Amino acid sequence: MAERGAANAVFSGEGLLFLTDEQLRRGIEAMFFAYRGFTADPDKILQDYAYGRAHHRAIHFINRSPGTTVNNLLTILGVTKQSLNRVLRTLVQDGLVESRVGTHDKRERHLYLTEEGIALERELSDAQRARMRAAFRAAGPEAVAGFRTVLEAMMDPELRRQFRAGPGGET
Amino acid sequence: MAERGAANAVFSGEGLLFLTDEQLRRGIEAMFFAYRGFTADPDKILQDYAYGRAHHRAIHFINRSPGTTVNNLLTILGVTKQSLNRVLRTLVQDGLVESRVGTHDKRERHLYLTEEGIALERELSDAQRARMRAAFRAAGPEAVAGFRTVLEAMMDPELRRQFRAGPGGET
DNA sequence: TTGGAAAGTCAACAAGGCTGACATAAACTG
DNA sequence: CAGTTTATGTCAGCCTTGTTGACTTTCCAA
Numbered sequence: 001m002a003e004r005g006a007a008n009a010v011f012s013g014e015g016l017l018f019l020t021d022e023q024l025r026r027g028i029e030a031m032f033f034a035y036r037g038f039t040a041d042p043d044k045i046l047q048d049y050a051y052g053r054a055h056h057r058a059i060h061f062i063n064r065s066p067g068t069t070v071n072n073l074l075t076i077l078g079v080t081k082q083s084l085n086r087v088l089r090t091l092v093q094d095g096l097v098e099s100r101v102g103t104h105d106k107r108e109r110h111l112y113l114t115e116e117g118i119a120l121e122r123e124l125s126d127a128q129r130a131r132m133r134a135a136f137r138a139a140g141p142e143a144v145a146g147f148r149t150v151l152e153a154m155m156d157p158e159l160r161r162q163f164r165a166g167p168g169g170e171t
Numbered sequence: 172m173a174e175r176g177a178a179n180a181v182f183s184g185e186g187l188l189f190l191t192d193e194q195l196r197r198g199i200e201a202m203f204f205a206y207r208g209f210t211a212d213p214d215k216i217l218q219d220y221a222y223g224r225a226h227h228r229a230i231h232f233i234n235r236s237p238g239t240t241v242n243n244l245l246t247i248l249g250v251t252k253q254s255l256n257r258v259l260r261t262l263v264q265d266g267l268v269e270s271r272v273g274t275h276d277k278r279e280r281h282l283y284l285t286e287e288g289i290a291l292e293r294e295l296s297d298a299q300r301a302r303m304r305a306a307f308r309a310a311g312p313e314a315v316a317g318f319r320t321v322l323e324a325m326m327d328p329e330l331r332r333q334f335r336a337g338p339g340g341e342t
Numbered sequence: 343t344t345g346g347a348a349a350g351t352c353a354a355c356a357a358g359g360c361t362g363a364c365a366t367a368a369a370c371t372g
Numbered sequence: 373c374a375g376t377t378t379a380t381g382t383c384a385g386c387c388t389t390g391t392t393g394a395c396t397t398t399c400c401a402a
Contacts, residue, residue: 019307024300025235026337027307027319031209032228033330034322036249038202052357057203064196070380078207083359085381107368107379129195135324136190136198139317146310146317148198151205153306159204166197223388241350254390256351278349278398 041127049120054087056124059113062097063121065167067110076162096120212298220291225258227295230284233268234292235338238281247333267291
């Protein structure tokens with residue numbers, strides 16, 4: 001296919017970046033292949049525990065924000081409560097997650113990782129961080145900054161807000 | 172290029188980038204949230220056709236490499252042939268994909284998009300490219316270069332090879 | 343020419359999304 | 373206080389998409 005000209009070009013101090021359909025297709029495939037690598041290591045570990053990605057996500061965000069409520073988790077994960085509940089139930093039953101009734105508001109359940117939960121979280125995130133660290137080192141600091149900038153720009157506005165707010169910000 | 176500082180730091184001309192666990196966690200979450208945005212638009216369109224992400228992936232890679240075989244697709248998609256076959260069957264039945272018996276090797280099926288398949292591919296990729304284009308424009312050319320560098324570094328080596336080879340290269 | 347390998351298909355099962363309906367307890371509101 | 377809303381949990385059932393196992397057809401090499 002022919003490259004499109006001015007309509008899809010962005011000028012920078014260093015040169016011209018053509019946002020041709022072909023360039024964008026490369027970006028799309030890069031996301032697809034990279035995400036596979038991104039999840040590969042945790043997925044392998046999870047098999048040994050008979051858990052899936054859904055469990056990993058729950059464990060990750062409970063670890064990030066100990067004491068977070070079910071509702072907070074629902075917002076961040078973007079799944080239905082039935083879906084999350086199924087996962088949460090097995091994690092509580094297996095003793096990886098503790099669910100405490102709220103003190104302020106007794107309707108809420110505050111979620112914490114147990115010692116065992118923390119151990120699995122560490123095993124999973126060690127693997128994932130190792131790959132991320134290797135990629136960041138190989139790519140260099142400026143590439144990492146660009147990586148983050150583009151990823152942020154790709155998020156839905158509401159998710160971007162959540163992301164920027166960080167662990168403390170999910171009221 | 173970067174020098175190593177302390178165990179988790181990388182030095183660059185512009186400053187110190189600490190690869191602390193916290194920084195890496197931010198990178199991990201950025202991938203998670205960005206992938207959600209990345210798939211959001213096509214997912215919405217696919218609902219109208221009662222298709223899923225698996226159909227999108229098949230359509231994408233058949234469009235990228237017309238005449239590719241089922242086996243080629245399997246390698247790229249990283250699923251079992253049974254899983255792919257189910258998706259392919261519905262696409263063929265619905266008249267979006269044509270499957271031609273190989274001339275050279277009659278065991279092989281060569282896959283092509285029909286006119287209708289091309290139309291859906293365009294609708295899906297237009298949506299996905301629009302978001303990618305907006306993100307690339309907002310982030311700027313240097314960020315885009317960094318984005319690609321990090322994503323490549325995150326891929327499994329075999330997938331990275333596939334990615335770099337591009338449409339012509341999946342022998 | 344025959345046995346194994348490769349490509350593809352069909353069947354059945356599991357994980358993890360989804361919706362809808364409903365229950366309970368706590369908090370809030372008029 | 374009565375009625376409503378909110379937070380959570382649960383049951384039932386459906387769909388997509390991953391898996392393994394068994395099978396057919398085709399190709400190729402000993």
